[in-house]
Amino acid sequence: MAHERPANALEPELVQRLLLSCQEAKKSAYCPYSHFPVGAAILTQDGRIFSGCNIENVCYPLGVCAERTAIQKAISEGHREFRAIAISSDLQDDFISPCGACRQFMREFGSNWVVYMTKPDGTYVVSTVLELLPAPFGSIGWQKVQ
Secondary structure: OOOOOOOOOOOHHHHHHHHHHHHHHHOOOEOOOOOOOEEEEEEEOOOOEEEEEOEOOOOHHHOEOHHHHHHHHHHHOOOOOEEEEEEEEOOOOOOOOOOHHHHHHHHOOOOOOEEEEEOOOOOEEEEEHHHHOOOOOOOOOHHHHO
8 A cells, every 4th residue: 555645755856766776776686595686776865876786695694685785885975864765676566665674774864764665667655764663773773872
């Protein structure tokens, strides 16, 4: 079921750029074990897009999800404030949704940015990080105990 469009949703042109970027990133996925390619693209506050794909390892817990790859690329380039992320996969019947670890990872960098969860046909549902993870580990982060 699609969510209502959040007030902080992107302009249609930006959504299309983000969707194309995550679909393109999916093509680079390294997933020889699950055969489940995922792509993600994140939009920074200043308008840059960083993309990432899932990268598996024979030691399964060492694999990295596409969402975290994209976020880590942005962070490593000095960006810590985000407007949106889009995620793509080959799921036909369901919209791809971030795993719990990725939700927690996204929440580290804010709760009010938008998540576009897509299908291969280009349709998507929109949510916010807060809606996906309303009660994160640490509640409001380490600032609470400092």
